[in-house]
Amino acid sequence: MSDAATGTTAPAPAPSAALLAVPRSGWHVATVASTRRETPNASRIELEVDGWPGNAAGQHLDVRLTAPDGYTATRSYSIASSGAGTRVTIAVDKLPDGEVSPYLVDEVRAGDMLEVHGPLGAFFVWAPDAADAAAAGEARPVQLIAGGSGVVPLYAMAEAHGAAHDLTSFRLLYSVRSPDDVYFADELRRLAEASAALQLDLVYTRRSPAGWPTPPARITREVLEAAVIPAAERPRVFVCGSTGFVERVADWLVELGHDARSIRTERYGGT
């Protein structure tokens, strides 16, 4: 077998095209500009980050909290916003026994200061620089697949796609517990209405809206197959959510014929 270890074939996943465009990361002081309930179990937090160099859609940051006794806790959060500027939005789901998420969801308020490190991650990113390629009919379609709070970086991509009037065909498959649990519900609806290039597909796992054609159920391979851009169209795929969700979906995608190298994943933890 000829292999990468012998330096011949098997190319590594292409280094991110955005690599050079992504600003350097560093520690910054963030002031909470506003907070709001995103869902019954989650909050959206808008931060004004001193010296933030801007970020690409899909990147994340680390938040560090320090207790009076010097104890610190650091967690990663995807960024729901993108582009230049010092305003950064995150959205946090509360884990019942969590250390950091209940603080961010219930306790943080406007004017509080947090330490953040970022922007981080140059692989799980999408940039609308493919606009030229789209115009030339060369851009590969993009399939986004989110479980719960995993929609945060994918929303950033959909938003950047809309803002750039990018013609790349985008489809977002979003699995949520119930209609109340949809993050960025209004924004997503508006984006889908405004652009023929974005299609939104929701899957409800616990409770669906009245009159919804299918009963609530976890995503299956069949549902996935029916709701994503077919492998034959060679979509670039971004999958984000709990580790268990991402593992299941990514395995099915490979079984359905998607090229593993076209699938980028962000695993949030849990099972």
Place this chain on the structure above:
Amino acid sequence: MSFITRGFSGCSRERDERLPPGQTLVQDFPVLSAGPTPEVDTAEWEFTIRTESSVHRWNWDEFTSLAIDDVDTDIHCVTHWSKLGTSWRGVSLDTLFEQVETEQEYVMAHSYGGYTTNVPLDELLDGKAWVAFEFDGEPLEPEHGGPARLLVPHLYFWKSAKWVRGLVMMEQDEPGFWEQNGYHLHGDPWTEERYW
């Protein structure tokens, strides 16, 4: 520049001095991967070390017939979790390099699935690194890098390349996949070499 965060007290967790700065102790085993988990059949698995002059190869049976070490160690992931006292079994890189002659000082680890990560050779020798195929008494699960992963526990865990298939010696240090995408060239958890 650290300051106290209003209203945050943290769980009153035991401070453990085995925990590097910025790390949280976990009991489960989180997963950091950039894509789908590759399925690698041990019947087709092969491990190679390529130097400036030769290629050394082991298939699964040859590999698992080498001297096997029991390794008890703490592991630290760049995404801020650590596990203490994990137990592994695998082949020491000292054993593998007994048969290898090289003047080159840097290593690129290559994985099934195409991922790469760079490590200086002297950080892999003298009992510092293994190719591990058992975790906690069981064959290593694909999610965690099975059938075999590099185990370099004194560096952040992305350096412990999952699904490892071989090492290529290099004249100079070069960033691998993870390093090109933002992670530190070296990755010492005690000095928080997380990102560049």
